[in-house]
Amino acid sequence: MAASSLGTLELSILLSVARLGADAYGLSVRRDVSARTGHDYSVGAVYTTLQRLETKGLISSRTAGPLPVRGGRARRQFKITAAGQRSLREAQRAAASMWAGIGTTIKPEPA
């Protein structure tokens, strides 16, 4: 999977799933991505993206047991796959390549 085919939200969510490890489920991913990007993503947007990443084979999922706090509904837990890890490395390489030499040309942010 080419890293270039990952959208901004897809990349953020894939990174979040990788970071959260065993704790990666919809709500925790949404909180993590929202806290880091400063953008309040909706539950639906996060799940639609998670579904897309799963279809692309970048993450896998399993259903955990039902919880009373969720009205008896189950959580869906996500895990990054080997293809997902490769995709992240490619994205990192591509970003590093794009940033190369930029440090000297942009002015530092005023304090």
Next chain:
Amino acid sequence: MITPQPPRTIELLLASIGAEAEFRDIVIGDLAEEFADRAAADGSPAAQRWYYREAIRATPHLAYNSIRRLGVRGLWRRLGIAASAYTITIVASLVPLAMLNGVAMSIGTPIPWKHFASSPSMMVGSIAADVALTMFGGYVAAYLDEDAPLVAAGVLGMVWLTAVFAAGPMIRTFSHVTPPESLFPIWYRSIARVLVPIGTIAGGVVRVSTRKPARDGASLGAKV
């Protein structure tokens, strides 16, 4: 201590959009879990406000999922339900209308249908009747489709609107008479058309919010 619960009607409405069961339950489950966290931290009113906002934001995603899983067979099924609901509604509205007309004729004071188009109060009354009729239709469509009642009500709105748009040209083409609707001013016709899908969906919402919960809890996930 009683744990605050998310607004039940909104949960029912979200569950009625017709998204696939797993996606629907995960989204509604996440909303419920975050609602509980927010209610504990910020209080129930703030959590409810958050819930309403998030429910609105989740709706397009649930609707998108619902449309994607519909398929050709599902679309035909919903069109069949819409056609049935439309027929039931038209028949149900014509019977009392015919009775009213019959009574008026028998007492020698026929209903002045032709003056409807020139009387603002009659037109407002007619719009109110249209709203009641489309809501009834939406209720029937939602009743006939327990799996995705709001989708059925929405499809009925589209079918109904198509019928309204098609009726005028068809009457002109096949009977060479002026369609009765064209006697009405443009504002009346515009409002009547805009209200068709709104009315059917409102009828669907009424059905969803008043129906008894499924015995197996399928529509809202099995309670623990």
